[in-house]
Each structure stands twice: as C-alpha cells, then as structure tokens.
Amino acid sequence: MTGRVLRAFLLPAVLGLGALSLASASADPARTQVRQAAPVPEPAAAQAGLQFGFYVGDEQQPTTSRVAKLGSDITFPQGRFDGKILGFSDTSPITGKLSIPVTSSYFVSFRFMPATGTVELIPDGDATGVVDVDTGATGDCKEVGTAICAHTDVTNKVFIKLSNVKVDGKVLDVGPNCRTARSVVVNIKALVPLALPASPVKVTSTFDTPAFAGCGVREDLSPLLTGLVSGPGNTLVTNLRLRCVGDGPPPNGCGA
Template identity: 40%
Template structure:
C-alpha cells in the first residue's frame, strides 16, 4: 500500500526520497570536494505506482528532487522528498481499505545521463499508518514499515540535444519489488498479513519531472 517511489525520481527519480515522508527539513544538495564542477538542478516530481497484488494505483507527490549533475560524466546524485500519500485499495477482491503511505529515502538517489537517457536508482523505505479495512481501524502501530528499502530503478526515453536537463523532462518508468513488512501490529502481529497482501515483484511506477529554475 504507500510506493504502495521512487523514487523513484525517483526519483527521478526516482523517485525516486530523506526525506522522510512529509519531512519538514528541505534536503540540501550533496557536498563534494569539487562542487564548482557540478551543476545544481531541481525538479518537481509527480508520479503513480501500481501495486501489483492489489491491482490498485497509488499517487505519489507532488514532491521535489534536488540534484547535482556532473556535465562531464553525466553522473547525477540527489535527494528526493515525497509527502505522505493517501491510498485506497480493494483487498480480497471486494473489501475496501485505506491507509497513509510514507516514503523515507535510504541514501542518495544516483543516476547517469547517457545521450539524453536518464537512469536512476533510489532506495526507499515504505511506511504504513492510519490503516482502515472496511472503515474499521487496523492498528498497525507506529513502526509498520518494509523490512528493507525498496530498490527503484527508473529510466527515461531519449531527449533531444544537448541531452542534459532542463530539457530532460521525459517521463521515467520502472518496476520494483515491494519488500516484506515488519514492525506492524500494536495489539497483534500483522507482518504476515500485510506482507501477503502487498509485498512482491512487478510493481510499476511512472514519474514525471518538471524543472524548477533556481
């Protein structure tokens, strides 16, 4: 249920996030010994992920990705921030369920531009809260999350020359595996239930980027 990205900008992306979901602190572009050789580029990120097991879509964003581009190598590093997303799903084929899905970035989003094609990798921990099944609260507790970060790899279509942002605004696509859940259940263990309902491969993600001038 909430990458029920990234990242990903990805991130971008991705999703493409730390952005701890809804984090109050605006991420800062990564420091480097020779930052004068890097170009800061910021993006607005909007995306959608399809949770394969639930056959339901989850809206992501609008969020932001702040990156540094090495124009000589095409390498990109950055931070992704995504706000919490409300999710609506049908489980068991007929039972409505809602939740709030949060994304927390694990490390930097990294990527590379090669002749206008952007490939990125983001690692995002997915957290669930405010879960309700048929309108009845399901107390998942404060620490319900994926046991390991989801690894989101995204790729874009080619862009026209000069092959670098801000003209690189093609949508990014990818699929990812949702890891098993852990720490779920304040009064009873719910890890197995949520893992069985949500976790698994083949979750699609599409991310759109809009360049934000500095």
C-alpha cells in the same frame, strides 16, 4: 557536461599555459621539470558539480504506483528531486535527494473488503547513479527539445511506511513502525532536458516490494500486510518536469 564539452572549453587555456611554461623554461631551465610535474588542479565547476532540480509528477501525469497484488493505484502529490552532476566525463556520477509527500490510499483487499491507509516513502540515503550529458539541438537532445540533455540511470531507495490503516471501516492498529523490512529499489532510466524551457518527460519503472516488518501493536500484522502487498511487478509512473539548472538564483537557477 561531457568530456567533449570540457575539452572545448579548456583547450585554449591549456594552450596558453603551455606557452607560459615554454617561456618560463627559456628564462630558467632549472625550473622546467618542476613546472611540468605540477598537477593540474581540477576545475572549480567540476568540484562543485552542476545543480539541477525536477518536479516529480504534474497535472498531466501524477506520480502513480500500481500495486500488482491488489490491482490498485496509489497516487502521490507532486514531489521534487534535487541533484548534482559531479565531474565532466562522458559517464559522470550523479547524486540527489528524492522528496515525495505522504498520501492517503484506497484499495480493495480480498477482492471485496475496502481498505484505506496513509502511505509514506522514506528515503534510504541519497539517490545515486550515472549520467551522460549531450549538447546540440540535433541528435538525442532533439527528442526533448533542448540544446542540453542527459541520459540518466539513477537508483532511488525508499522504505514504504504504512499508518492509519482501516479495513472495512475498522482500525487496523499497525503501530508507528510499520514499514518494509528492506528499502524498495526504484531504478529510473530516462533522457531528460537540462535547459529551460522544457517539456515534461514521462518515466516508468518496475520494482519489487519487500516484506513488511514492525507492524502491529497487539499482534504481529506484518505477515498479513506482506501477503496483501509485497511482491514483484509493481510499477511507478510519473512525469519529470525540469524546475531549475545551475547555481544561479531562482526561478531558473537552483541557488538560494
């Protein structure tokens, strides 16, 4: 929620506490300075954060990554993003966990040689970023059709791991530790709903794929995979569909 919303909720309480302090000062002037100097504790809701959850990908727009060098798409099964908005400022921190199942890919290497493999996205820590929450059925929230919405700027970091690779039907033994040497940085900026029911929001991100490392058992295959896959201009397209908001019970709450 925004600072505006927080002030709307807290204003009556602040006025009430002010009246109580004045009454106490009249009864015992010596205690006035102590009461005025005491810090106001942060609301419990601000400490806990606002929970939310999205499905990542749906029937209309599955999570699809375009590998620029190969000119091929990799489609992933539906995943999830579970997060929290921390605090009540206009630009509040956000943290979350991205989970996308593994998938099998097919592409053509060297423009004529078919290749298949298993692709896994391994999170490199939690997703982080900032969010600006708005309220009201007009303005920005009108674009997503809900009374509460949020402008999000979230960075996800994932390693791309390859396994079960076959080229032209023959096994390419990449070993158990074949993945990008550094994590891929995927930044997602979107206006998303924070109230149900809500329509999905389509998001598109562009990212660079780093070089691969640890690939190969009998020989180092990392340079080969780096040459085939790594580079700039890759895209990720998906639908974010709101699943739950708040710590209440399912299906609309994100609590246990």
